[in-house]
Amino acid sequence: xxxxxxxxxxxxxxxxxxxxxxxxxxxxxxxxxxxxxxxxxxxxxxxxxxxxxxxxxxxxxxxxx
Numbered sequence: 001x002x003x004x005x006x007x008x009x010x011x012x013x014x015x016x017x018x019x020x021x022x023x024x025x026x027x028x029x030x031x032x033x034x035x036x037x038x039x040x041x042x043x044x045x046x047x048x049x050x051x052x053x054x055x056x057x058x059x060x061x062x063x064x065x
Contacts, residue, residue: 005029005048008062010038011055017042023059 010025010062017024017028018038033051036043 005033005060006049007057008020011035012057012059013054014056016056 005026005038007026007029010023011025014023016022017037017039019037019040019042021037023038025038026033027036027043028045031048033048034043034045034046035051
């Protein structure tokens with residue numbers, strides 16, 4: 001379980017996106033989590049529970065360069 005998800009954080013997901021990228025950036029938090037692929041720019045909304053199951057690790061925290 002991921003304790004807190006913040007806008008701007010980058011997460012490595014358990015499965016690779018069809019474009020080849022593994023990393024997604026959070027652009028919206030709430031009951032659903034909005035994420036954007038860092039490879040192709042695709043944006044999707046996931047239920048918080050589904051996001052937590054699919055996220056492997058936080059690669060970059062919000063505010064880091």
